[in-house]
Amino acid sequence: MRREPPRSLADYAPLAFPAIMLLVFFVIPFSTMIAVSFFRRDPAGFYSRDFIFDNYERFLSAFFGGVLGFSIMLAVIVAVVCVIIAFPFTWLLAQASRRVQIVWLVVILSILSLSEVIIGFAWTTLFSRTAGITNIFVWMGLMSEAQALSPNFGAVLTGMVYQALPYTVLVLYPAIVRLDPTLMEAARTLGSSPLRAFFNVVVPAMRSTIVATLIMVFVFALGSYLLPQMLGRPQHWTLSVLITDQAIYQSNMPFAAAMAVFLVLMSLAFVGLTLLVGARKGGEA
Amino acid sequence: MTKIFETRISRRAALGAGLATAGILAMPSILRAQDRSIKVGVYGGYFKDSFDKHIFPEFTKATGIAVESIAEPTGEAWLVQLEQAARAGQAPADLSMMSQVAMLKGQATELWTPLDTAKLKNAGNLLDQFVNKYPDGRVAGIGAVAWYITLVTNTDVYKDAPESWAALWDEANKDKLGLLALVSNSFLLEVTAKTFFGGTNALDTEEGQLKVFEKLAEVRPNVRLWYRDEAQFEQALKSGEIPMGQYYHDVTGLAAADGHPVRSTFPKEGGILDSGCWALSRASQKGEEAHIFIDYMCQPEIQAQLSRKVGTAPTVRRDLLDLTDEEFAAVSSEIDPIIPRYDLYTSKSDWLNQKWTEMIAG
Numbered sequence: 001m002r003r004e005p006p007r008s009l010a011d012y013a014p015l016a017f018p019a020i021m022l023l024v025f026f027v028i029p030f031s032t033m034i035a036v037s038f039f040r041r042d043p044a045g046f047y048s049r050d051f052i053f054d055n056y057e058r059f060l061s062a063f064f065g066g067v068l069g070f071s072i073m074l075a076v077i078v079a080v081v082c083v084i085i086a087f088p089f090t091w092l093l094a095q096a097s098r099r100v101q102i103v104w105l106v107v108i109l110s111i112l113s114l115s116e117v118i119i120g121f122a123w124t125t126l127f128s129r130t131a132g133i134t135n136i137f138v139w140m141g142l143m144s145e146a147q148a149l150s151p152n153f154g155a156v157l158t159g160m161v162y163q164a165l166p167y168t169v170l171v172l173y174p175a176i177v178r179l180d181p182t183l184m185e186a187a188r189t190l191g192s193s194p195l196r197a198f199f200n201v202v203v204p205a206m207r208s209t210i211v212a213t214l215i216m217v218f219v220f221a222l223g224s225y226l227l228p229q230m231l232g233r234p235q236h237w238t239l240s241v242l243i244t245d246q247a248i249y250q251s252n253m254p255f256a257a258a259m260a261v262f263l264v265l266m267s268l269a270f271v272g273l274t275l276l277v278g279a280r281k282g283g284e285a
Numbered sequence: 286m287t288k289i290f291e292t293r294i295s296r297r298a299a300l301g302a303g304l305a306t307a308g309i310l311a312m313p314s315i316l317r318a319q320d321r322s323i324k325v326g327v328y329g330g331y332f333k334d335s336f337d338k339h340i341f342p343e344f345t346k347a348t349g350i351a352v353e354s355i356a357e358p359t360g361e362a363w364l365v366q367l368e369q370a371a372r373a374g375q376a377p378a379d380l381s382m383m384s385q386v387a388m389l390k391g392q393a394t395e396l397w398t399p400l401d402t403a404k405l406k407n408a409g410n411l412l413d414q415f416v417n418k419y420p421d422g423r424v425a426g427i428g429a430v431a432w433y434i435t436l437v438t439n440t441d442v443y444k445d446a447p448e449s450w451a452a453l454w455d456e457a458n459k460d461k462l463g464l465l466a467l468v469s470n471s472f473l474l475e476v477t478a479k480t481f482f483g484g485t486n487a488l489d490t491e492e493g494q495l496k497v498f499e500k501l502a503e504v505r506p507n508v509r510l511w512y513r514d515e516a517q518f519e520q521a522l523k524s525g526e527i528p529m530g531q532y533y534h535d536v537t538g539l540a541a542a543d544g545h546p547v548r549s550t551f552p553k554e555g556g557i558l559d560s561g562c563w564a565l566s567r568a569s570q571k572g573e574e575a576h577i578f579i580d581y582m583c584q585p586e587i588q589a590q591l592s593r594k595v596g597t598a599p600t601v602r603r604d605l606l607d608l609t610d611e612e613f614a615a616v617s618s619e620i621d622p623i624i625p626r627y628d629l630y631t632s633k634s635d636w637l638n639q640k641w642t643e644m645i646a647g
Binding site for chain 1: 361362364365368466467469470509510511513514517521524525526631632633634635638639642643645646647
């Protein structure tokens with residue numbers, strides 16, 4: 001198939017639909033949010049049109065800085081753990097027979113059909129003292145007494161990794177399946193052990209895929225607000241939880257919008273940084 | 286980034302609700318078909334279902350006025366919708382059940398049509414705290430229903446009922462409590478003030494508020510769950526996973542009646558008494574019907590009916606009710622209640638919210 005550069009205006013027509021979608025569902029809401037973040041909050045009512053920086057000022061405190069830092073750290077850890085688990089898993093999956101692959105992919109897709117609320121409730125039950133997995137350990141004689149495993153940081157991390165893992169596998173899968181098998185064969189022929197070949201050949205060959213996956217999981221995890229609430233203590237609440245509180249319970253839309261703008265900017269900066277580092281490494285190689 | 290998409294969804298939902306409202310407003314023919322009618326907003330879910338089943342049909346039978354019930358969201362979203370609709374001269378509901386903080390915020394913009402107590406012969410039955418007034422004395426709203434938040438325990442874990450809110454501070458209860466997560470719905474500042482500082486007047490000054498915050502912060506090691514979602518705590522309370530906390534008296538009573546090992550106790554400092562008011566939007570044309578409806582709802586028989594069928598506490602005086610002691614105890618108590626300082630949640634809401642969040646997350 002030969003690609004021809006578009007010549008007339010009509011050739012650009014197919015672009016109209018995505019452009020309109022992007023405008024209606026991204027540009028307009030996002031611009032509204034930025035505008036609202038400069039409005040004046042009226043504690044006795046709602047908000048009025050204005051152009052003030054109070055909402056951003058309020059955010060610039062040690063407290064919110066800490067919450068923002070925690071949210072980003074949590075999202076980074078979730079992304080890294082997901083990729084560490086999902087990459088070898090997907091690699092092994094790609095080696096398996098077609099039938100096995102299909103079964104696994106269906107199972108993974110079915111996890112995606114669960115809502116965050118159900119995942120949250122399921123993990124709270126699993127981590128509980130009265131009905132949780134520690135009861136099985138007691139029955140097996142591994143523990144002397146059942147105990148609660150939540151709320152704490154580990155519980156939040158487990159829940160979020162569980163939720164993000166299927167996405168990670170599904171993003172990695174197409175790239176890994178397409179990886180040329182002769183690369184691995186060549187490495188083996190030249191005397192490399194399977195493990196060494198995996199780390200010295202497969203992982204570097206997939207570097208850009210891995211970076212892209214990390215970014216996707218990071219952004220996905222940054223928006224999570226239900227699981228930190230259900231499985232964590234207040235110090236594990238992410239910025240998204242506080243945004244929800246302000247928007248829904250305090251009807252303080254300007255401040256909620258300002259926090260959301262901050263969160264988006266920080267995540268964009270983080271993504272930019274990751275790409276920059278990735279590009280530099282790519283240049284050296 | 287996910288946040289953006291969520292904003293979009295809620296915006297769509299809001300638009301959808303707006304369109305639906307516009308749709309209802311664009312069909313005056315239906316409203317005209319019935320001779321007299323009124324649109325009444327009540328909290329969606331359990332409340333609306335109970336009112337639709339037990340209260341509204343009886344009202345229509347007694348007065349000939351048809352009721353169209355509207356499910357309203359809790360929180361302040363409904364206030365915002367009413368406010369914006371009123372600016373456009375529309376009333377999505379004539380009468381709405383409004384929380385006390387929302388009543389005060391609506392007063393600030395004169396959203397509520399003042400009610401004429403001369404037309405409400407039953408309003409004299411009400412307890413004083415259930416008449417919501419403008420600063421100049423005009424009546425902005427009349428108590429619709431009241432409910433208590435009390436000290437609840439799992440009976441398997443606690444053989445004896447606790448007697449005081451001070452149990453929340455007891456070191457023996459480390460990591461055993463479930464408390465509401467927001468300053469404006471947990472009313473724990475008021476509880477602390479009444480339990481340790483002699484009354485909610487201790488919250489009059491900023492100095493007093495800080496002192497109360499300091500005392501309240503001591504409760505933190507005991508709290509396992511700060512909940513926003515009621516189902517989360519109710520489940521944990523029933524199973525004994527989180528065996529103590531604050532919760533709604535009516536729902537706990539229902540759970541106990543279903544055989545779950547839970548109990549609700551009115552501590553000696555009193556339960557937290559929260560309530561909703563009937564308020565009339567200034568854009569409504571149904572002032573006459575609204576007065577008839579409110580008057581009907583203030584009758585002792587109807588209040589008793591609400592206590593029996595919906596589980597709410599009566600807003601009229603005890604001596605006028607035909608509730609048995611047992612029925613009364615199921616929904617209320619003679620102990621002087623803790624009445625939330627709603628004024629603080631309008632005048633100092635952002636400051637209190639900030640201090641609260643820093644306290645529990647700190």
